[in-house]
Amino acid sequence: xxxxxxxxxxxxxxxxxxEWKDREAKVLAILPxxxxxxxxxxxxxxxxxxxxxxxxxxxxxxxxxxxxxERSVSVHISNVNxxxx
Numbered sequence: 001x002x003x004x005x006x007x008x009x010x011x012x013x014x015x016x017x018x019e020w021k022d023r024e025a026k027v028l029a030i031l032p033x034x035x036x037x038x039x040x041x042x043x044x045x046x047x048x049x050x051x052x053x054x055x056x057x058x059x060x061x062x063x064x065x066x067x068x069x070e071r072s073v074s075v076h077i078s079n080v081n082x083x084x085x
Contacts, residue, residue: 002031004079013039018075021050024083028072037080039073045078 007013011027023038041048052071059066 003035005032006084007014007031007037007077007080013037013080015041015075015079016081017079020073020075025050025080027080028042030077031074035077036074037077039075039080041073 007027007030009027009030013025013027015021015023015025020039020041023041024043025041027037028040029037029038031038044052049070052073054068055071056068057063057066
């Protein structure tokens with residue numbers, strides 16, 4: 001059931017449509033069930049970080065105090081192209 005995609009984990013990509021158009025990013029993960037990629041966008045300003053927002057983390061052994069972390073950007077795999085080197 002595995003699909004072949006034009007990008008892999010840790011690839012440098014450029015977003016070609018949507019809210020994050022023309023941004024350079026790095027692929028953190030591929031979500032094959034939803035045909036999406038999770039991106040780490042480089043060079044975010046404070047306003048862009050505010051758009052992303054934050055989410056809360058429950059207390060656990062890994063995070064004994066819980067807390068807030070920044071969200072990741074998830075876009076459809078067809079909306080990214082591999083960055084030419």
